[in-house]
Amino acid sequence: MRPRIPSVPRIASLPPVALAGGALTVGVGGLYLAGLLLCGGEIESGTTVRGVDIGGLTHEEATRKLEQHLVAAGPRKLTVKVGDREGSVDPRQAGLAFDIGETLDRAASTDADPVSVIGGLFRSGGEIEPVVRVDEGKARAALGKLAKTLDQKVRDGAVSFTDGRVEQTTPRAGYALNVDAAIGALRTPFLRGAADSVTVLPARETKPRVTAEEVRRAVREFAQPAMSAPVTLTAAGKRLTLTPTVLDEYLTMRPDDAGRLTPELDSKALRAAPAVTGALNGLPTTPRNARLGLKGDKAVVTADARLGVEVTDKALGKAVLPLLTKPEGAARTGEVETRQIQPEVTRENAARLGLTEKMSSFTVNFEPAAYRTTNVGRAVELINGSVVMPDETWSFNQTVGERTEANGFVDGIMIYDDQYAKAPGGGVSAVATTVFNAMFFAGVKPVEYGAHSFYIERYPEGREATVAWGSLDLRFTNDSGKAVYIQAESTDTSVTVTFLGTKKYDDITSVKGPRTDVQQPETTVSTAERCVPQTPLEGFDVTVDRVFHDDGREVRREPFRTHYTPRNEITCEETPSTRQP
The missing domain is CATH 3.10.20 (Ubiquitin-like (UB roll))
Known part of the structure; x- marks a missing residue:
């Protein structure tokens, strides 16, 4: 900023020509004194700012005049562009304004050196460019808001197919407003004051990877x-x-x-x-x-x-x-x-696999019932033809699957919570018991099995099994050294399971011990809607030995221990809610 000198009163009545003539006679000192007298005001004559004449005015006078005329002349909006999208910026919200004080400092004629003072006698101030002030905080906030509407994500070109037609997506470049650089870029259009012109703001461009x-x-x-x-x-x-x-x-x-x-x-x-x-x-x-x-x-x-x-x-x-x-x-x-x-068993390889003879066969008989015929027949269908290679483990549940209507099973009678109840797959335990006994007499290794909670008279004591989806399976491992083929067949009153393979022992027999820890049943009355009558039977423990024979002699024994709870007598009685209309 130039140093200022005290204001000197003007001599308004002195004609310029007389002054000039007088200056020739008084010399340089006289010119300097005349310059101080005539140009002692802060603003040189002829000075304008955006067409506003402030020449010869004091600093205070010029400030008031510019505040009245210059601020009103500023643009009310700036049209800007980011990429191919246009928007507008409110200069006031963006912190743009004319700095009148700085502008007048540019216009002020206040140098006290003789050259500047004497030169002021022979020149006028001319047009002064106003100074623009930017509040960067406001500008950054306004541009950040603008970026949310004008920024454009890059879009790759694409090809898709719909209803047998080809559809094309035109690629598009992406633009992200460079807020920091754009702050300075707003000065020029604000200073220019042309609201209808478009200012392209600096942005980072992202070109599409897939071109047109x-x-x-x-x-x-x-x-x-x-x-x-x-x-x-x-x-x-x-x-x-x-x-x-x-x-x-x-x-x-x-x-x-x-x-x-x-x-x-x-x-x-x-x-x-x-x-x-x-x-x-x-x-x-x-x-x-x-x-x-x-x-x-x-x-x-x-x-x-x-x-x-x-x-x-x-x-x-x-x-x-x-x-x-x-x-x-x-x-x-x-x-x-x-x-x-390729199938596992063919006519050509059956003998090589060791499928040459009957290892065991067992039959379970039962009273005819429609549900039992259906469920036993379906389980037999799924089991028949199973091949268990050496050291493989066979699973009843995995082979037969869940006993559901979708899998071909119907509701039947089964033991649930120590009493008979109706449930899907009832009667399948007859197949499980038959498989268990075929496994028992074939001599292969049991892995998982479980007996019914109470004894059922049609099954051999201690040599029977039941299954429940998700909680109890019947599994065995083929440790015979050769393949095992399971043949299963059924009638309306029986199921037979036969193991084919190669015998590891000459003979396998069963020896049942006496009943021990005998417990008597109780008598109860049930009004449950799905109640099934039940006859009483004592509970007991029993041990069955699997006896292996080879070369006409016993070579080892394997005990199977079973605990049966008493089968309580249940009488079903109707209530008003269960009685049929």
Whole structure:
């Protein structure tokens, strides 16, 4: 800031010509004195700010005049642009204003040196550019708010498929307002004062990875041919046709690291699509072992094995994708590679696996009942043909599955909380007991088993088993050294399970001990809606020994200990709520 000198009163009556003539006679000193007298005011004559004349005014006078005229001349809004989006900034909210004090400091003629004072006699002030003041805090807040509406996320070009049609997404650059740099950029348009002009604010640009040119290439080379016509496939003699409206749901184009769009087919989802599964339904997807039976005590093959044929997700995708780039009118047909799944037991390998003779067989008889016939028959169907390789463990629950209506089972009578009750799968314990005894006399190793809570007369004491989904299983490990084949069959009143394989022992027998710790039942009356009458039977403990014989002599014994609770007598009585109308 220039140093100021005290104001000197003007001599308004002295003509310029006379002054000039006088100055020639008084010399330089006279000119200096005249300059002080005439230019002692703070603002040089002829000085203007944005057309506002402040020449010859004092600092205070000029301040008042500029406050009245300059502030009103400022723009009320600034039109700005970020990328290709326009918006506006309110200068007052952005902290933009004219600094009148600094502006007048520029305009003030206050130098006391002779050259400046004498020079003031021969010049006028001219136009002064106003000084702009920016409140950075307000500007940053206003620009931050503006960025939320004008910033633009980058958008990659894309190709998609809908209803058998190709759809394109145009790429778009992304812009993020550079707030720090934009603060300074607001000074110029505010100073210029042209509200209708557009100021491009500095922004960080993000270019799309997938360009418009790449979108055009992907459409031309892949997308349009892919949707131009159906493709036809053949798998193990089965024919299936996939139309564009089927394929579009599973087909996408995704950018790689270089931004090139490449096709992707969701082969797993396509394999499960009705158009595919329906066409391939007739394929034998799982192999079937050779069926074995007995001729005397010798095992024989009664039905040949069957290969399984699998169409994998990968093979389906490998067959479909190359056909999609073939143009309309070209042969869009191909073969799907299938995988053959070999059965474990065939006519050729049965003897090598050791499936040569009967190891054991056991039959359980029961009273006929519709639910029992259904449930026993379904369990037998699922068990029959099971093959247990050496050292493998077989599971009743895993083989039969949950006893539900969807799995082919119906409600029946079973033991629940130490009494008979109706529940899905009732009667299946007859199959479990039969499998247990076949396992017992085959000599293989029990892993998990459990008897009924109370004794049921049709089963052998201490040699019976029950199962419950999720809590009790019947499992054994094949430790015979050879494969074991389980044959199961049933009638309306019986179930028979036979183990085929190679005997490890000459003979296996059962020796039952006496009942011990005998307990008497109680008598109760039940009014439960699903009550089942129950006859009384004592509870007891019993031990059964599995005796192994080889070369005509006993080689070892294995005890099976069972505890039975008393079977209480239950009489069912109706109440008004349970009585049938």
